[in-house]
Amino acid sequence: MTESFQESYIKARKAYIESRFLHLNPMQRRAVMQTEGPVLVLAGAGSGKTTVLINRIYNLLEYGCATDSEEIPYNASEEMLHELIVHGERADEYASLHPVFPWQILAITFTNKAASELKDRLKKLLGDEADELWACTFHSACVRILRRDADRIGYTGSFTIYDSADSQSLIKRILKDFNLDEKYYPPRTIINMISRAKDARVTPDIYLQNAKSSFDQYRQKTGEIYKEYIHRLHMADAMDFDDLLLNTVLLLEEFEDVRDYWQQRFRYVLIDEYQDTNLLQYQFSALMAGRRNNICVVGDDDQSIYKFRGATIENILSFEKQYPGCRTIRLEQNYRSTGIILDAANAVISNNTERKGKKLWTDKEPGEKIILTVADNEREEAQQIASQILAGYGKGKNWHDYAVLYRKNAQSNAIEFALKRNGIPYRIFGGTRFFDRAEVKDILAYMCVVASPQDDLRLERIINVPPRGIGSKSVEAAINVAAENNCSLYEILSTADEYEELSRSAMKMRQFSGMIRKFQLFSEVNSIDLLFDEIIEKTGYIHVLEEKNTIENNTRIENIRELKSTILNFMEESDDASLNAYLANVALYTDLDNYERDASAVTLMTMHASKGLEFPHVFIAGMEETIFPGIQAIGESEEMEEERRLCYVAITRAMKTLELLCAKERMIFGRTVANKVSRFVEEIPEEDITKNIPKGYSWRERCENSYQYIKNEKEYDIFYSTKRSANHYSAFSISGVKQNSDSETLILAVGDRVKHRSFQEGVVTKMTPMGNDFLLEIDFSGIGSKKLMLRAASRYMEKI
DNA sequence: CGCACCACAATTTTT
DNA sequence: TTGTGGTGCG
Numbered sequence A: 001m002t003e004s005f006q007e008s009y010i011k012a013r014k015a016y017i018e019s020r021f022l023h024l025n026p027m028q029r030r031a032v033m034q035t036e037g038p039v040l041v042l043a044g045a046g047s048g049k050t051t052v053l054i055n056r057i058y059n060l061l062e063y064g065c066a067t068d069s070e071e072i073p074y075n076a077s078e079e080m081l082h083e084l085i086v087h088g089e090r091a092d093e094y095a096s097l098h099p100v101f102p103w104q105i106l107a108i109t110f111t112n113k114a115a116s117e118l119k120d121r122l123k124k125l126l127g128d129e130a131d132e133l134w135a136c137t138f139h140s141a142c143v144r145i146l147r148r149d150a151d152r153i154g155y156t157g158s159f160t161i162y163d164s165a166d167s168q169s170l171i172k173r174i175l176k177d178f179n180l181d182e183k184y185y186p187p188r189t190i191i192n193m194i195s196r197a198k199d200a201r202v203t204p205d206i207y208l209q210n211a212k213s214s215f216d217q218y219r220q221k222t223g224e225i226y227k228e229y230i231h232r233l234h235m236a237d238a239m240d241f242d243d244l245l246l247n248t249v250l251l252l253e254e255f256e257d258v259r260d261y262w263q264q265r266f267r268y269v270l271i272d273e274y275q276d277t278n279l280l281q282y283q284f285s286a287l288m289a290g291r292r293n294n295i296c297v298v299g300d301d302d303q304s305i306y307k308f309r310g311a312t313i314e315n316i317l318s319f320e321k322q323y324p325g326c327r328t329i330r331l332e333q334n335y336r337s338t339g340i341i342l343d344a345a346n347a348v349i350s351n352n353t354e355r356k357g358k359k360l361w362t363d364k365e366p367g368e369k370i371i372l373t374v375a376d377n378e379r380e381e382a383q384q385i386a387s388q389i390l391a392g393y394g395k396g397k398n399w400h401d402y403a404v405l406y407r408k409n410a411q412s413n414a415i416e417f418a419l420k421r422n423g424i425p426y427r428i429f430g431g432t433r434f435f436d437r438a439e440v441k442d443i444l445a446y447m448c449v450v451a452s453p454q455d456d457l458r459l460e461r462i463i464n465v466p467p468r469g470i471g472s473k474s475v476e477a478a479i480n481v482a483a484e485n486n487c488s489l490y491e492i493l494s495t496a497d498e499y500e501e502l503s504r505s506a507m508k509m510r511q512f513s514g515m516i517r518k519f520q521l522f523s524e525v526n527s528i529d530l531l532f533d534e535i536i537e538k539t540g541y542i543h544v545l546e547e548k549n550t551i552e553n554n555t556r557i558e559n560i561r562e563l564k565s566t567i568l569n570f571m572e573e574s575d576d577a578s579l580n581a582y583l584a585n586v587a588l589y590t591d592l593d594n595y596e597r598d599a600s601a602v603t604l605m606t607m608h609a610s611k612g613l614e615f616p617h618v619f620i621a622g623m624e625e626t627i628f629p630g631i632q633a634i635g636e637s638e639e640m641e642e643e644r645r646l647c648y649v650a651i652t653r654a655m656k657t658l659e660l661l662c663a664k665e666r667m668i669f670g671r672t673v674a675n676k677v678s679r680f681v682e683e684i685p686e687e688d689i690t691k692n693i694p695k696g697y698s699w700r701e702r703c704e705n706s707y708q709y710i711k712n713e714k715e716y717d718i719f720y721s722t723k724r725s726a727n728h729y730s731a732f733s734i735s736g737v738k739q740n741s742d743s744e745t746l747i748l749a750v751g752d753r754v755k756h757r758s759f760q761e762g763v764v765t766k767m768t769p770m771g772n773d774f775l776l777e778i779d780f781s782g783i784g785s786k787k788l789m790l791r792a793a794s795r796y797m798e799k800i
Numbered sequence B: 001c002g003c004a005c006c007a008c009a010a011t012t013t014t015t
Numbered sequence C: 001t002t003g004t005g006g007t008g009c010g
Helices: A003-020 A026-033 A049-063 A078-085 A091-095 A112-132 A138-153 A164-177 A187-199 A204-213 A217-235 A241-254 A256-265 A279-289 A339-349 A378-394 A409-421 A438-451 A456-462 A472-485 A489-494 A500-525 A528-539 A541-547 A551-573 A579-587 A637-651 A679-683 A699-705 A713-725 A790-794
Strands: A039-043 A105-109 A134-137 A160-162 A238-240 A268-271 A295-299 A327-331 A370-375 A402-406 A426-428 A602-606 A615-620 A654-663 A666-668 A671-673 A689-692 A753-756 A760-770 A773-780 A784-789 A797-799
Touching: A003 A026, A003 A049, A003 A078, A003 A091, A026 A049, A026 A327, A039 A049, A049 A105, A049 A112, A049 A268, A049 A295, A078 A091, A105 A112, A105 A138, A112 A134, A134 A138, A138 A241, A138 A256, A138 A279, A160 A164, A160 A241, A160 A579, A164 A187, A164 A217, A164 A238, A164 A456, A187 A217, A187 A241, A187 A279, A204 A217, A217 A238, A238 A241, A241 A256, A241 A279, A256 A279, A268 A279, A279 A295, A339 A370, A339 A637, A339 A654, A339 A679, A370 A378, A378 A402, A378 A409, A378 A615, A378 A654, A378 A666, A402 A409, A409 A426, A409 A602, A438 A456, A438 A500, A438 A528, A438 A541, A438 A551, A438 A579, A456 A472, A456 A489, A472 A489, A472 A500, A489 A500, A500 A528, A528 A541, A528 A551, A528 A579, A541 A551, A551 A579, A615 A637, A637 A679
Parallel strands: A039 A295, A039 A327, A105 A134, A105 A268, A160 A238, A268 A295, A370 A654, A370 A689, A402 A602, A402 A615, A426 A602, A615 A654
Antiparallel strands: A666 A671, A753 A760, A753 A797, A760 A773, A773 A784
């Protein structure tokens, strides 16, 4: 076989495969065909990222590494070459080189929704073969890996998963047992701190050591909580979200055979939304890609909006350094939006400094201008949206062509109300999630306890729900006994009459544990939907709700019915319909997964939730300083950049039209405030925008008389230093707001020392005007920085 | 023990 | 304005 034959074979093969991907643009095609080694795909919004992922996987399965290899089949012949050149019948076969089996591919996404969309699209392309492929989230991938070998690291294979609400109640429980005040140790803050520690791989012991050497009492306490938290999770055979990642990484690092197994298995690793990965997720990816280093990450640094939960943009910025020889591909052609929308998005994001730099372009028409509407208040803002949608619907648009995006969930109220009044069907995402509703959690808690009775946390939740006469005193006593005997609460309940201190409710406790026992036996021979029915029936849960025929109770019953339908759904779709499998699935399930693109309804969601979605017509409500960008970002350049990225994400959701709205005044916490129009609006080029502003309204004028608008850190500093030198004016005379007659609001300035009723002494480090009030940041010695509203906090503070 | 009412505090985004 | 957590009474 001559060398030139080999060359022409490779060439023909490549040309042939290329011809199979002609529906892609050249950059996309490169991303599909560079199969070997590390690849970084910087994919702008709407640049066909998912298409690339799908086609890349298709290419791997169909042609293996043929497009990125010098190797030719050992039996390559002139005939085969000819077949390739003329695209003959057997060309497909001859072009293929070491095709990949579906189970050798690991494709990681961030949301279940993205994962199932990937799967669905692959299924359409490949048929049932796609089922073998791992297209899942980090968390579910970790669960699968852990289920197999959890015993190596001290868990059983059927460990339970705690969602964030579970973690929070566990923290609260610990605080109680430690006799610590939730005010000093807000559970949320503690959870955040633990989460960060885990991500940085700081163990409780290291954490405590650090705290001790720096004589930090507060950190020492939180360290103890951290330690206890881990301990209790372990006792309950439970892992929280972070543990899933951490333990997987530990497992892979520690056990060579386990690592080998997975590295051997997965020839190709693909990671979506790489800009949102945290340290652990990076380590996980690196471990899985292992020796072959066939890792392809797809992401967009401009769309990194989850820094607050530990995502480090560094991962994507430094990918090229971490993987020398990496090949970088930029996808900048946008297939989603009109020229004007892209122009606006580019203009806004260009105000950020920390980015790789990328400019979206399109060959589409410029399209319609962006509209800015200034409404009188949030009610009118919502009404504007409703009217526009109604008008569009009248012209033949579908409800699902519309989306309303906002910064925070609280904004949805007014919009919901307006849509309701106008009879517009809508779907809302976020807010209290379905699986966070009390009734849903209750029923699931029953199922958890049936699956693993040592789950004290869930047991405690349902021990008296519905009421069965085991009050908090009795529960407390039983918990104490359990702690003394170092065993689970369930064990104590089932042997309650052996303990004197439980004599009063022993009967009821035994009845309860007997019922759980019966459920366990029941579930051994029955499917989960029947177990569900049995639990509802025997606990009388729905029955109790039915007794009071209130709207609330009816919606609760609805929710429980809905839960049943998710169970049935799960049983249909999953090949492992065991109780454990269901519970694991449920913990990782979010509302967004319910999202149906074609449901005939307007979509309401936060900008965060909208990532990855697209809509022909988009409204963004609340384009005001202090809302978007949020108050917390003003004056903080890093956070401001994140807000701006969020704005970029929101703008690029729109395909055809985009309307921005703001209100002259709006109610926040029962108070009317006037905000300045968002700086992001001003960053959009004049020529892209049509301003729909009431006569005689000038936001520029407003801004001069209002402290709602603080442009950057410098101005901010000047603002406060002037205030300070002005010798302690009342906050309210400063902001030009009438002082309350009964007000005993403190007169404060940055630098003042205060004494708070519960937090003791602290120093005011920051004052931010907010509505008719000020947001104070006070650094309390030992506790750290706290944010308080001046008006409210004045009653508990004095100046010292 | 359970329910109703009151007081207070708090404001972001979520796999 | 909203939600939560604590208290006091039946």
